[in-house]
Amino acid sequence: MSFKIIKSEKAEQKYKEWKVLGKPIPCVNSYLKVTGKAAFTDDIIRPNMLYGKILRSPFAHAKIVKIDASEAEALPGVSSVITYKDVETMGVSQKPPAYILTDRVFYVGDVVAAVAAEDEAIAEEALDLIKVEYEPLPFWLTPEEASSAQPMHPEVTKDNIVVGMWPPYYRSVGDIKEGFKGSDIIVDVEFRKPNIKHMFLENFTAVAEWRGDELHVWSHPQVGAVSFAMMLASIFNVPTNKVHVYQCFIGGGFGGKMGDAPLRVAALAAMLAKKSGRPVKIRTNIREHFVEGAVLDPGISTFKYKIGADKLGNLKAIDATVWAGQGERSINLGIVYCGDTIFNTYRIPNRSFKAYPYYTNTPMSQALRAYGSQAGVPPLEEAVNEIAEKLGMDPVDFIIKNGLRDGDIVTQYLHNDFQLAGGSLPELVQKAAEIFNWKEKWKGWSVPTEISGSKRRGIGLAVATHTAWGVPQPDRVKDTVIIKVNVNDGTVEWVTDGRDIGSGFDTVVSQVIAEVLGIDIKDIIHAPPQSVGQPIGGWTFASKALQSTVFAAYNAANNLKRNIITAAASILNVDPNRLVLDLKGTRIYVAGDPTRYVKLSKIGEIYGGILIGIGSCPSHYEGPESYMDPVTGRRLGMKGMFCSFAEVEVDIETGKIDVIKLMVATQPGMILNPLMVYGQLIGSAVHGMGCMLWEGIIYDEKTGTPLNASFIEYPIPTALDVTEDQFVCVTIVDPDDAKLTPYRAKGIAEGIFAAMWHSIHMAVYNAIGRKIREFPLRPEKILRALGKAPFPQTKGVV
Amino acid sequence: MKRFEHFNAKTIDEAILLLEKYDGEAKVIAGGTDLIRVLKDDILPKYPKAIINLKTIANLEYIKEENGVLKIGSLTRLSDVASSSLIKTKYNLLSEACRSVGTPQIRNMGTIGGNLCQDVQCWYYRASKSLGKVFHCLRKGGNVCYAVSGDNRFHSIFGGKGCVAVCPSDVAIALTALDALVKTKGPLGERVFPVSELYKDAALNLGRSEIVTEIQVPEPPPEARQIWIKFRLRNSLDFAIVSVAVMLTLEEGVCKDVRIALGGVAPTPKRLKEVEDFLKGNYINSETAEKAGKMAVAKAFPLSHNAYKIPITESLVKRVILMAKDHRTLT
Amino acid sequence: MDEGKNDLINGARMRMQKIKLTINGKLYELILGYEVQPWHTLAFTLREKLGLTGTKIGCDRGECGACTVLMDGRPILSCLTLTVECDGKNIETIEGLLNSKTGKLHPIQEAFIESGAFQCGFCTPGMIMSAKALLQRNPNPTLEEIREAMSGNLCRCTGYIPIFNAIMKAAEKMRGMT
The missing domain is CATH 3.30.365.10 (Aldehyde oxidase/xanthine dehydrogenase, molybdopterin binding domain)
Structure with a gap:
């Protein structure tokens, strides 16, 4: 079994006290899921139901000059067509930059119109009959282009900086100038990331039905049913208690069903249902999911990190800046967590984080198995690795020296700082390194651990901290x-x-x-x-x-x-x-x-x-007195502690990477259900392996069209890409690592995803001795880095 | 998927008649694993009026050996070809190539004839109406190949007349190395020709109402060694980035006969005749294998994004030859 | 698209043609042009016309395997299969797995539950059908054979390993039953 649970004595004691908790109890809705009886949104079939289809934009940015749906409406079997013109007559209220339908399109695949018909085929034929005249506008995909572009949403901002729920623009602690003055080594690292996608299997689907002035909607939002109903109520100007949202089973979300796509599909179905006077189902396919669904926040990004340390390897200062293409809207929470990694992974006395989140012509950005930590970790670790390499330090020793630990102050973006109550990176990494046998395998920076023919092996590790008890929202x-x-x-x-x-x-x-x-x-x-x-x-x-x-x-x-x-x-x-x-x-x-x-x-x-x-x-800000440290008088809080160790084999003739071993480790506090914890760890590890090796949206730079909108060309791992002996999941279980929850447990699924990416990255570097400061690490990137193929001229989207 | 008429053909002649009648506005369907995708994505310049099912035609699903020739009916499913013990024993290259296609479900549905006749995978050509953007490319009667000036990482490194998409069929590559023949039937009757002539300029070289009915593979000498390598990101579902099929006959370490075909790098299956001529009569060792790899890509002229295929091809050709020599299979 | 325009061609088409499907042992007769249209996929017919919604439509392009059902014992993609081409076929779906007499779960279903072989559950019916076909033809599969058999069913939640474990366990259970 590749799941190791290392329990402290205190943990053993607690497990003895519990009757139900701590046991590997299968999922409570198991029966429904294995029999196909779990009702997902698409399984809802209403009497007299119509099928809806969506017409999508061929332009990454354009104004709709003329739209004529009369021919589509006249096609026998078509019940109704909606365009932005219906928004006004139907009293649909929208707030920029989040539209249901408007006379502008903001990315390729943005919604232009929708049709409801007796049969899906008729609805599709009707889409062909809608005549649209566009006035193409300049578009941009990267933050670099966005910074000098015309404002995309002039109603809300003039400089294309995203107006998010969390404005993350600047934060600093200490004095970085002093910090760099006191540094013996300073390194600069530039890193890029592409847009990546959730690729859950259930595409956006909704069924809507009006019963008089009551709206009934079946959907799969990751937000709660009540919140979803409130949003629909405000869109349709109806009382919230008249909006019945039935939250169906969710066929995968990973954050991608929190965004506006489920809401928009539901609103379109509701508009069609209203106009037709009949229930309407819209089920989108993988292509539509790809163009409409969210991408990871931060999106296409450039990271520039400057970091300084003294001769002994003590980190002194970090000056970090992120330029991110956030899509046509974002709440920016990912960028916040991206910054969080700067502040709360290593003990660095002087820290500065600046972010420039830009509107770009891609769909909105959102969480993806985690808010932005997974994007923030690789550039930070690249910078820290370079310091360790220059000092000739083993990365394990470096983390033990500098890693965040119990009692340290955690700096948060918009809320008060708190004192870490439990959990410690140095302790975690020390234990995990022993299990991985790091000291025996490590041969030094950029030195392969093994060479055989054209194959080079290398090892790597990474650490991450992540929220483990919810978003700080008092x-x-x-x-x-x-x-x-x-x-x-x-x-x-x-x-x-x-x-x-x-x-x-x-x-x-x-x-x-x-x-x-x-x-x-x-x-x-x-x-x-x-x-x-x-x-x-x-x-x-x-x-x-x-x-x-x-x-x-x-x-x-x-x-x-x-x-x-x-x-x-x-x-x-x-x-x-x-x-x-x-x-x-x-x-x-x-x-x-x-x-x-x-x-x-x-x-x-x-x-x-x-x-x-x-x-x-x-809220942990209004929490009981036990949330205060009696000695320091400081408010206490928690963070998840994560690390990942990887061993890879790179074929330097073909650029192919095989992950030989991936070991993820965390301090979850107590494990309330080992079956679930194992599922989250292994699921995150395999998902993350895909992200690091292969995944990423490939755009046609001339038109802004995502080209790999399929499970064939957006390569998520398959059953033939994983074996049990590749993966090891380690949990160091101790109730003192999660002091502030009733059963001494904290969330683990997201942070592990954040840690594991860079471990593969570092291992590849040590195997081939080339720094590739971007991902995915596809064969073409490896071969280019090895000088075996030229770099193409691109805007750097992937 | 939009509407169409549907016919279950009882005979090849009936299917041909229907094709003729629809005058280019009908499509034949076998396994459907490619055609239904094409129809759902609505990429054809003209959506077909009719779909003609070939699966209802009797006696087109068989695997048999006659007078030293393996004959496979075009409707034989890929999973049956892959698992046939006859093919595994004598024509392992074909078995392995079939096993590397798509996924188990696709192999259970897809036929050997359909695999040969599938449409190209170029992502500009395939951009679905569901995405919003459709590229009116050369294949659709337009006058631009968008891949040439766009992202062409999966396209040809050996040029192409206009369209630079690569031949998507794994089976075609294996059959090329096996020197196989294709039998077709059309309004003008039957014809039999080398599989390599089935393709021209990233397209099928068939008459509009011509249907592939049989694949014929001459029996390789028993001592011939056959190797198939399909280089791709994942071990399932992916099309080949580069594939190599080799059939090598040795006599005391010297190459007596060899055929090598490349996939994923050119608009048609690419037979490496020059490399074969070089190897014939030479000792097969790491030196000659390496030289063969270099020769294989000597005439490559990559596009903006796909030069990385050159070192991959070079390395795979070398490996395939050495693996054949050592009787190794891919692990 | 005139109905009946081509009726004369070799009698290939007849009015009131019925498509006969045996689904989970039960015979269904669907009238072409009414209950089934030529462009309807098997996945659509099963779900929207027959109410057998256990089979899921994921990508709707034959890429993800969520729509996997067994046709004459083999896993196929019902989203790429035209219903009109299934006349006379024997189809098995997830709904047919429960023991019809006892109402008990199939050993594969039990093993999936015990091994935590699903999270969101959307790929699960397709996964289980692929697993069933495998264990039918190979009651004692190796891990390699399991990986191969499942390589057409994508899962984004579990990382597959719990699924492999479940199929191993199911094989054991099923061997114990015979």
Whole structure:
């Protein structure tokens, strides 16, 4: 088994106390998923339903001068056609830079019109009949071009700098001038990254139906159903309680279903449904997903990092700048996390991070298995590696010397700094290096560990820290969970408006509730999330579920239990502490004297026939006093700690790279469900291997068209590209590494993805002795770096 | 996918008749793994009015040996060709090439005739209507090849008349090295010709109503060594960046006969005649193999983005020859 | 696209032609031109016309394998298959895997659950169908054979390794049953 769990004594003790937590419990909706009964959006078939198709823009940037849909409307079988002209008549409100339909298109594949017809084929034929006259406008894909271009969204900004929810433009700590003055070695590193794509299997789909003034929408948003309903309500100017969003199972998200694409497809379906007076389904294909769906935030980027250290290898200063092409809109949170890596990976006293996020003519940028850390780590590690190499230091020693550790101050972008409570990179890397046998394998910088014919082997490692308990949003979405107990049989239902995207969120939350209420997980269900009548907050993103949703569920379950016990205590007239809640037996009895009990139904009567518990998650800024360090008086917080070790083999004649070994390691605190943790680690590792070796959007630079819009030319790993002995997942389990959550656990899936990219990158460098400061590391890049093929003239999009 | 008429042909003649009747506005379908993609992406300059199913024609799915010639019916599925013990034993090159096509599902659907007749993979030509942008390229009656001045990393390093897409068929490369023949039937009757003549300028060299009915492979000498290498990013699903097929017969270390064909580098399967002439009568060793690799790419003239295929081709040709010599297979 | 315009050609087309499909052991007769159109794919027919939505449409271009069903025992891509060309074929879909008498899960389904072989679950029905075809023809597969058999089914969540483990486990369970 390639999953190693190394437990501390404290961890062993905790595992003994738990009945449901810590066990490899399969996904709670397993039955539905293996039988094909889990209802994804496309599985919704409404009576009298029409099929919608979307007409997309051939231009990366253009104004629609004329649009004539009359021929399309006249085609027998066509029910309705919508263009931007319908927006006004239908009262659809839109806010730049996020349009449903407008007279401008911002990227190749942007939506121009949509058709609803009796048959998909007829709808497609109708698209051909829509006559559109465009006035092409200048377009740009790179931040370099954006900086000197005309404003894309003059309504909101004149300089093409993205107006995001998180303005990340500048942040500094200490004095970098002083820092560089005190440095003996200073290096400059320039690094580039292409646009990369989520490539989940379920493409954007929506079914919409109007029942009078009620809008019913089936969709797969990664935001919660309630939040999605609020967005639709504001688009269609209808009351939120008239928008019924049924959040179906989500066929992969990785952040790509948080963006506007699911919302836009749902809004288009709703517009068509309104005009047709019938339900409409829109299911897009992989090509449409490719042009419409989000890319990683930061997008096409250039990183320039300057870093200084003294002779002993102590880092002194970093001056980091990122220019990013963020697409036609972005919230910029990825850039924030990109900056986060600068501040919170190594102990560097003097730090500066500047970001220039530009509007570019590609779709919006969003999280991709993580917000921007995965993009921020490789350039930082490249810079740090070069320092270590110049000093002749082993990278493991370098991290042990400089890595972030327990008690250090974590600097955040928009919120207060906090003191790290648990977790330590030096400790993690030391342990992981032993398991990987690093010291024995390491032969020095740019020295292959093995040479055989044209094959060169090399090893590498990288570290990352990442948010492990949700986005720091004191004033924003807070999770709420409601738990209901059925008094007749003691079964339990819980709701929040979020849907598991495969990470095991509903399974772990169910485990937490089972643990508190002392029941079997089989007796709990997560009610299908829908907007009407359910609480807000269960967004599945930013590694937050383990903190926010689990915390909310923990509070809800404890509130519920307390209410039941209190009522029972007053009936039985005993000390509440002596009572045992036996939901399965539908009663509450006195410990040691089961004949003294009160039926659950009796308690139900007291509470008006229903037993519910409500709980929400405190923001860690408003959290309890235990969030303060008693000694320093500082507010405490957590970060995930991650490292990755890689061994690769490069064929210097063909440029092909084989990953021989990839070992990822983390300190997750306690593992609440090893099956889920292993799934996240191995899934991230394989996904990341694809990103580093092969993936990346290839554009036709003349037209801005993405050329590799398929699973054939956007090469995500296949079953024949992975073997079990390639991958090792290591977890160092200790409750003290996650002190601030109820069950001492923190999120791991995103950070591991951030760490692993660069480990392959460094290993390739050590194998072939050439620095390739970009990815993916396709054969052409390797051969060019080795001087065996010339570099093409490009704008540097990939 | 837009609408079309559909016919299940009972005989080849019926299919030809239908093709004639539709006068260029009908397409034949076998496995459909390429055609349905083409129709869904709506890339043809003229969407066909009719689709003619060949799978309903009896007796076009067979693998047999007759008088020292392997005969494969054009409707034989790739997975059946790949797993045939006869082909594995005597024509392993073909078996391996078929096994490297697409995915298991595609091999279960796709036929050997369909693989030979598939459309090119150029991403400018294939840009789907679903993307928004369609490139009206040379193949569609336009007057520009967008790949020449665009991103051509997967295109020809040996030029092309106009279109620089490469021959997408793995089977064609293997069959070229096996010196195979193709049998077709059209309105003018049947003809049999070398597989290499099936292609011209990145297109099929067939009459408009001509259908491939059989593949004929002469039996290689029992001592011949056959090797197939398909270089690609992933081990499944990908088309070849470069592929090499070799058939080598040695006599006491000296090359008695050799045929080498390259895929992924030219608009048609590229037979390396000069390299073959050099090797014949020479000892096969690392020196001659290396020279062969160099000769293979001596006349290459890459486009802006695909020069990296040259060192890959050079290395693979060398390796294939040495592997054949040592009786090694690819691991 | 005039209906019936070409009816005369060699009798290739007849009015009220029926497409007969055996799906999970049950015979379906679909009237061409009414329940099935020539351009309808098998995936579309199964899902939208017959309500067998267990088979998923992913890429809709034959690239991802989510739509995999078995036709005469072999895994094929239902998004690239025209329903009109399936007349007389025997189709198996994920809906046919449950034991029809006991309602119990198939050993492959059990093994997928126990091994954590899915996350989002969208590729799962196709994966399971490919696995079923493999274990039918090869009850004792090696890891290599499993990887090969699954190489036409993409998964972005799991990294495949839990899927390999599940199929190994399923093979064991199924061998134990006979």
